[in-house]
Amino acid sequence: MHKLAKALGEKIRVKRKAKGLSQDALALSCKVDRSYMGRIERGEVNITVEKLYRIANTLECEPKSLLPETLHLHELASDFPD
């Protein structure tokens, strides 16, 4: 259901592992609760743009590099129910 959050979380996870950081270390650096960071990576929560910037800052990458490709309209529709 939450394709966007899942795709974003997966990108964060991949980048974090590429940096050799543990989930706990990333959470600590971003001042995010450990369990919440797990939920972010599993795509269970819809993070704010501010949090995206904090995470990108810790991962030393551009925030936009963590954004999934634009989903097709029908996928957006399923992500964004009325």
Place this chain on the structure above:
Amino acid sequence: MHKLAKALGEKIRVKRKAKGLSQDALALSCKVDRSYMGRIERGEVNITVEKLYRIANTLECEPKSLLPETLHLHELASDFPD
């Protein structure tokens, strides 16, 4: 104080005007409250990535094109108080 939200809101406003859309029309299309869209453009609220995608979808642009350039660390620090 909220440089990130302000920069993001300004980018949304510029893109919206370039598309010839009113704030109300954008709000309606994104299923966002009119007054909330005003707050977004003024940088008074910190939107979610999901909302960023909805707005970009209506503005027919890539979500990442609406993201401000990565702020310098000291600017991030002022944006993200402990």
